[in-house]
Amino acid sequence: MPRAEMQPSPLSLVASSNYFFYTSTYNRKRAGVSVIAALTLIYLAWVNHILQGVPSEAWKLSGSRWTAKQLKRVYRALDQQPIEYTSKLPPRLDRGNGLVGGFIVLQLLARGTPPADIRILDIRSPERRDMAEGLAKAVEFVQTDITSAAAVDAAFARPWHLSVTHLPLTVFHTPVVILASDRSTYLYGFLEAVNVNGTKHVLAAARSFGADIFSSTSSASISIRPVEPFVTAGEPRNFWQILDERDFSHPLRPRAEFFGNYPASKAVAERLVCAASNPSFRTGCIRPANGVYGNPTDNTVGGPLSRWVPHIVQSFVHGANVAIAHLHHEAVLLNKDAPQAGRPFVVTDPNPPISYIDLYAAISTLSVHPFRTVTIPPILIVLLSYAVEWYHLLPYRVPFLKEILPEIRGDLRHLQPGIISICTHLIGSDADARQAVGKGLYRLGYSGVVTTLEEMVLEILEWNREHEAEDGVVREKKLYTTSTSLAEQLRQVLAVGRVVAE
Numbered sequence: 001m002p003r004a005e006m007q008p009s010p011l012s013l014v015a016s017s018n019y020f021f022y023t024s025t026y027n028r029k030r031a032g033v034s035v036i037a038a039l040t041l042i043y044l045a046w047v048n049h050i051l052q053g054v055p056s057e058a059w060k061l062s063g064s065r066w067t068a069k070q071l072k073r074v075y076r077a078l079d080q081q082p083i084e085y086t087s088k089l090p091p092r093l094d095r096g097n098g099l100v101g102g103f104i105v106l107q108l109l110a111r112g113t114p115p116a117d118i119r120i121l122d123i124r125s126p127e128r129r130d131m132a133e134g135l136a137k138a139v140e141f142v143q144t145d146i147t148s149a150a151a152v153d154a155a156f157a158r159p160w161h162l163s164v165t166h167l168p169l170t171v172f173h174t175p176v177v178i179l180a181s182d183r184s185t186y187l188y189g190f191l192e193a194v195n196v197n198g199t200k201h202v203l204a205a206a207r208s209f210g211a212d213i214f215s216s217t218s219s220a221s222i223s224i225r226p227v228e229p230f231v232t233a234g235e236p237r238n239f240w241q242i243l244d245e246r247d248f249s250h251p252l253r254p255r256a257e258f259f260g261n262y263p264a265s266k267a268v269a270e271r272l273v274c275a276a277s278n279p280s281f282r283t284g285c286i287r288p289a290n291g292v293y294g295n296p297t298d299n300t301v302g303g304p305l306s307r308w309v310p311h312i313v314q315s316f317v318h319g320a321n322v323a324i325a326h327l328h329h330e331a332v333l334l335n336k337d338a339p340q341a342g343r344p345f346v347v348t349d350p351n352p353p354i355s356y357i358d359l360y361a362a363i364s365t366l367s368v369h370p371f372r373t374v375t376i377p378p379i380l381i382v383l384l385s386y387a388v389e390w391y392h393l394l395p396y397r398v399p400f401l402k403e404i405l406p407e408i409r410g411d412l413r414h415l416q417p418g419i420i421s422i423c424t425h426l427i428g429s430d431a432d433a434r435q436a437v438g439k440g441l442y443r444l445g446y447s448g449v450v451t452t453l454e455e456m457v458l459e460i461l462e463w464n465r466e467h468e469a470e471d472g473v474v475r476e477k478k479l480y481t482t483s484t485s486l487a488e489q490l491r492q493v494l495a496v497g498r499v500v501a502e
């Protein structure tokens with residue numbers, strides 16, 4: 001609902017605080033306490049009320065709400081005819097391609113690149129079904145821990161097939177660990193190891209093994225300013241934001257000015273990549289805005305982020321659109337004097353941002369499983385997030401408590417203040433990426449090939465297909481590894497690995 005309809009009336013606030021004041025005069029001390037408690041409650045109720053609203057600017061920028069009729073129509077259409085966008089891919093380039101995300105591999109193959117010209121470097125072999133069939137099955141996978149420079153060099157040193165050795169090399173650098181809620185320096189090490197040092201290692205290897213194009217996935221969350229839910233002016237500071245690339249032309253902000261460790265680590269990595277650009281090694285970044293979705297392992301459609309924020313307006317970007325942006329990026333970087341080199345480009349789905357209401361409507365209308373949302377007052381979430389963070393950091397501040405205090409597990413562990421910033425109204429602006437490529441212009445010529453509506457419906461369709469057995473019986477929900485839970489697993493594996501190595 002637009003904010004205008006939800007403004008609390010200042011008059012009623014004054015009236016109720018006076019009421020508490022006059023009825024509590026029989027005991028001065030108690031009255032004082034009651035007044036403070038009452039004012040606090042009123043203040044919190046007011047903040048809660050504001051957090052439940054949508055700033056009118058954000059509302060205007062979001063599209064119209066998805067209707068049940070529209071959702072069912074798209075569902076039926078997709079059920080009969082899958083989305084086919086091969087014809088919209090940038091033309092095939094005869095180049096080798098290392099270190100790639102799943103969608104990029106699929107698109108390279110679709111546009112005719114032979115599997116022998118592609119190599120995947122990853123910590124784990126691809127989990128996705130579409131990577132285990134057809135041509136994708138024939139792409140070589142090299143298990144690589146990018147936190148180790150030696151491992152990365154070894155992976156790059158593997159000889160290519162003779163038919164490929166003469167080809168120039170593009171490196172698409174897409175790995176990332178996402179832990180969106182951590183803010184403390186105590187928790188920065190793991191993100192630094194993968195997102196910053198991992199990028200450094202791959203960048204160095206790519207350069208020394210003769211790659212001339214390096215296209216890296218960054219994040220539009222870099223430009224997010226932390227939301228300050230307790231600010232007293234009309235609305236919380238940074239309650240709604242446009243995600244663009246303007247921050248890149250300013251010096252890197254200090255870590256505290258990012259909403260958390262994750263965007264801070266991505267920003268450092270992005271600067272490293274962009275600074276490495278020169279005419280013989282063109283680099284740059286794609287910043288997906290904002291939630292990347294596109295298979296059951298994403299955090300958006302299935303994950304914990306989408307549970308308490310029905311009114312929130314946000315841009316989404318499908319993995320296939322991010323991948324195609326990387327292919328456009330590669331194509332413009334073929335030019336040795338490409339003005340597009342050495343900078344980031346925001347990309348988002350080719351439609352206005354949606355509201356989480358749309359996502360919930362899609363799931364409840366179309367899923368074979370019953371779906372119910374429980375809306376928790378945002379102020380409780382905000383307060384709880386500070387409590388969780390305080391508790392989570394306690395053993396770092398007071399080490400002996402590590403043995404005594406039980407660790408927080410599950411989704412609650414991620415309910416820390418950083419999550420509030422990533423759950424606010426975030427609108428991606430990919431104007432620069434979208435415009436046509438022209439001489440001397442800093443553009444990509446990107447256009448998304450799938451919309452948020454189509455792809456979210458498709459994801460539910462695939463979910464339903466996977467869960468409906470032949471006889472029409474609905475099966476138990478499958479559990480997937482989301483990128484957040486993967487990050488947790490990796491953190492443990494890498495921590496253990498390091499202890500063993502020392």
Ligand SMILES: *[C@@H]1O[C@H](CO)[C@@H](O)[C@H](O)[C@H]1NC(C)=O
Nearest residue numbers: 188189190192193194196197
């Ligand atoms: C990242 O690399 C720097 C130096 O290159 C090193 O000092 C730092 O400890 C590394 N961080 C992690 C978490 O491994």
